[in-house]
Amino acid sequence: MFFATFVQAMWRRGSIEAIGTFVMVFVGCGSVALERSPLEISLSFGAIVALVIIAIGRWSGAHINPAVSIAFYYRGDLSSQDTVAHVFGQLFGALLAGLALGGAGPTVRNTSWISLIGIEIFITFALMASILLIIRKTDQWIPIAIVVGSSVAVLAFLFGAYTGASMNPARTFGPNLISGDGAMIPLYFICTTIGALLAVRVERLIRTTSE
Numbered sequence: 001m002f003f004a005t006f007v008q009a010m011w012r013r014g015s016i017e018a019i020g021t022f023v024m025v026f027v028g029c030g031s032v033a034l035e036r037s038p039l040e041i042s043l044s045f046g047a048i049v050a051l052v053i054i055a056i057g058r059w060s061g062a063h064i065n066p067a068v069s070i071a072f073y074y075r076g077d078l079s080s081q082d083t084v085a086h087v088f089g090q091l092f093g094a095l096l097a098g099l100a101l102g103g104a105g106p107t108v109r110n111t112s113w114i115s116l117i118g119i120e121i122f123i124t125f126a127l128m129a130s131i132l133l134i135i136r137k138t139d140q141w142i143p144i145a146i147v148v149g150s151s152v153a154v155l156a157f158l159f160g161a162y163t164g165a166s167m168n169p170a171r172t173f174g175p176n177l178i179s180g181d182g183a184m185i186p187l188y189f190i191c192t193t194i195g196a197l198l199a200v201r202v203e204r205l206i207r208t209t210s211e
Contacts, residue, residue, distance in 0.1 A: 097174050
């Protein structure tokens with residue numbers, strides 16, 4: 001009975017995250033494949049993230065980002081079981097989107113490796129910080145979606161030309177793996193996860209100081 005419940009829970013949450021991540025990667029990377037302007041691409045990513053949060057947030061939290069799920073696990077908000085379900089679901093959804101796009105819209109590096117590491121850590125930190133800030137103020141999905149989607153759009157617009165502004169291992173995983181440019185995937189996964197974890201760490205320090 002326990003095993004059946006465990007599998008069912010993993011399947012449900014993982015499937016929801018897979019669907020949300022598929023839609024996010026397909027629309028966002030699709031705008032890259034269509035060679036839209038940097039502003040249009042940034043708005044596409046921001047808008048689809050916001051819409052996905054509104055659509056599935058009540059069921060899985062709509063993380064659609066392994067770095068975010070791992071950070072919430074570190075924060076104590078997500079069980080190990082659900083974290084595994086989220087991450088596998090997100091990567092699978094991104095892979096399907098990458099296949100559907102034929103590998104179009106991969107994350108592309110246009111700066112030094114050192115700059116890439118610094119930028120991806122910083123922008124994922126900023127994204128996770130915006131998430132933590134808004135969820136401390138409200139549990140309503142529409143304002144959460146607006147804040148998080150806006151953060152994605154702004155950060156993507158400011159830093160997309162340099163690192164692709166991934167902020168999300170899944171966004172890089174699917175398109176890059178299918179396009180044959182998978183060598184960068186581990187680095188993006190590590191940098192974005194570090195950035196998200198740092199945001200949680202800073203939040204803890206602020207709480208401790210204020211208390």
